[in-house]
Amino acid sequence: MQSNELESYLAELLKPQQIKDFTPNGLQIQGSAHISKVITGVTASKALIDKAIAEQADAILVHHGYFWKNESYVIRGMKHDRIKALLLNDINLFAYHLPLDIHPTLGNNAQLAKLFNIVDVEPLEVGNPLSVAMQGCFEHPCSGEAFSQLINSTLERECLHIAAPSNKPIKTIAWCSGGGQGYIELAAEQGIDAFLTGEVSEQTTHIAHEMDIHFFAAGHHATERYGIKALGEHLAEKHGLEVIFVDIDNPV
The missing domain is CATH 3.40.1390.30 (NIF3 (NGG1p interacting factor 3)-like)
Structure with missing residues (x-):
């Protein structure tokens, strides 16, 4: 090619x-x-x-x-x-960069939804089809502790979990791969139970506590492995290219 x-x-x-x-x-x-x-x-x-x-x-x-x-x-x-x-x-x-975050099937956010069996996926920014943050729900609600363990086992990375003060079960979830912690307020304002991203900021803890939302930071790298991997696999299948995914470990 x-x-x-x-x-x-x-x-x-x-x-x-x-x-x-x-x-x-x-x-x-x-x-x-x-x-x-x-x-x-x-x-x-x-x-x-x-x-x-x-x-x-x-x-x-x-x-x-x-x-x-x-x-x-x-x-x-x-x-x-x-x-x-x-x-x-x-x-x-x-x-x-962002084009791979938002692609509806191969993107980082789409791949996270697939990994965690999130359904009814739609943009977090209502009416914006190019939103870099998404929202959806689980078919069966789970506890914050259970979802934290699922993240750890699925992404092979120990996540940070800031629990909602009410420790409410998680039915609805919003997420943004990489450095998307700034979207937590928008998620909480919409009454969503949990927010998942890669990174965390100092103020995120206070927002999670004061707005009663579970927050999970699973690593910038770990949440963005899957889009580029899926894209490579697509190219191999579509165009017959030899494609090798290389995961250079990064704890952040």
């Missing part, structure tokens, strides 16, 4: 032009014109690049790429080492 064909297909599939983002989505670093082997991973770290080099891959496909808003334009140090390794080895770097 040609790199421009892959870029066009991903643009059609993920529709990055529909959402304003903090980083360019698509082909960030140009490499080989022909692509047959792809490494997928959450973040384009040097460890992931080294794995791609060892595997003689033609492309890397990630959720977290480069050139973020407000970062320095200067290419030196860590950024230099990463980009130099990609260029010297003729490896393409494709990155899709």
Whole structure:
């Protein structure tokens, strides 16, 4: 497959032009014109690049790429080492941030819903089909403790659980993969029982306590493994590419 064909297909599939983002989505670093082997991973770290080099891959496909808003334009140090390794080895770097969070079937949020058997999924921001936070419900209510244990076993990561003061059972849940803790207030205002995301902020504890909502922080990396993995599997099935998902451990 040609790199421009892959870029066009991903643009059609993920529709990055529909959402304003903090980083360019698509082909960030140009490499080989022909692509047959792809490494997928959450973040384009040097460890992931080294794995791609060892595997003689033609492309890397990630959720977290480069050139973020407000970062320095200067290419030196860590950024230099990463980009130099990609260029010297003729490896393409494709990155899709928010478009991969919100994709209705392959996205991070959709994959979390699938993992936890959440049904009746719809945007948390009512009327916004591009909402990066979602809401749904469980067919059978569960306790906060039971859901915490389910997160731990499913994501293989010990989550932080801030229990609602009433310790109410969880029937309804809202979630946003990665750094989505800012949506907890919106979830609580809508009377939702629990909110799941990757990260936590100092004020989150107070909001959970004062607005009587369960809060779960399961790790930015752990909640964003599954979209990029699903996307890679889709490309392998659809286009016959050899795709290898590499999970570079990250406790955050």
